[in-house]
Amino acid sequence: MEQTATAEEADTRSRVSLTFGREMSTAEVESMKRSLGARTALQVPPAVDAAYARARQIGFAKSSCPETGALMSVLAAAAPAGGRILELGTGVGVGIAWIVHGLRGRTDVEVVSVENDPRKSALASGARWPEGVNLVVGEAKEVLPSLGSYDLIFLDVPGGLKASLLDGAITALKPGGQLLIDDMKPYWSKRAPHRPPGERDPERLLGDPRVTCALLRYASGMILATRLPA
Ligand SMILES: C[S@@+](CC[C@H](N)C(=O)[O-])C[C@H]1O[C@@H](n2cnc3c(N)ncnc32)[C@H](O)[C@@H]1O
Incomplete structure (x- = not known):
């Protein structure tokens, strides 16, 4: 059981999801997923991206x-x-x-x-x-x-x-x-x-x-x- 969990964890790490903070076309996203071997991609909405920018501005992690x-x-x-x-x-x-x-x-x-x-x-x-x-x-x-x-x-x-x-x-x-x-x-x-x-x-x-x-x-x-x- 423990071993299965570890293997799954390693698999998750190697087949990462990507997060994009700017608008990208489906073709761009798919191309990036392919090149990095990622299974999924999550598009960050613009207002969320702006909020992450505010966080960076004051070093809030x-x-x-x-x-x-x-x-x-x-x-x-x-x-x-x-x-x-x-x-x-x-x-x-x-x-x-x-x-x-x-x-x-x-x-x-x-x-x-x-x-x-x-x-x-x-x-x-x-x-x-x-x-x-x-x-x-x-x-x-x-x-x-x-x-x-x-x-x-x-x-x-x-x-x-x-x-x-x-x-x-x-x-x-x-x-x-x-x-x-x-x-x-x-x-x-x-x-x-x-x-x-x-x-x-x-x-x-x-x-x-x-x-x-x-x-x-x-x-x-x-x-x-x-x-x-x-
Ligand atoms: C994990 S961050 C919140 C992140 C935010 N919910 C988000 O989704 O990005 C925790 C926040 O709780 C605030 N905080 C700490 N103690 C608090 C308190 N007693 N009452 C209200 N907010 C508090 C901190 O200043 C910090 O901004």
Whole structure:
């Protein structure tokens, strides 16, 4: 079993997916895939590319990777009419850009994103967002209880802070609402230099009776949870 997993991992590494930050024709993409032996290619939408550029501008390296962002787009696209989406940890707006991409111009869905660093939040605010996108500057734990309930929550603050926000995030989910927690890889990787103590471990989510969860062991590693009906 272990050997199979290792072989698959090596195969994934050698047959990489490519990410493109500029518009390319299908022919160009296919030619590049062939020359590099890549199986898949993911086109980064222009607003996301602009957000990655903002991150580079200030040397911020914690933006969501394209695979995680694309999943956010997929989940955002499923938001019901009049739905609400919350991101905890705005960074410079890469996550918002993926969410907005998934919404494809819809303005009936409210998107709220919370960031405690005013500089990063200001950078993210400088981008052109559609109506319905609201950036909040504040400590996630302090503001979360007053932000209402959501169809989708992206929990993307650093490390142990995630676990401290778990209860509040689940409480803020509508029945059937979904919670995506990013950067879970270190918590289950054998090679991880540290494991947080159990009390603070976001894997606690797996045992919470209010949700059902799946571990997504790709890209940055995620846990996806759906809040069960009350
Ligand atoms: C991993 S980055 C977020 C990346 C972003 N979600 C994206 O998709 O690109 C985590 C962000 O959480 C912010 N943060 C750290 N502590 C916080 C807190 N207590 N409340 C709100 N945001 C916090 C950091 O400043 C950082 O910008």
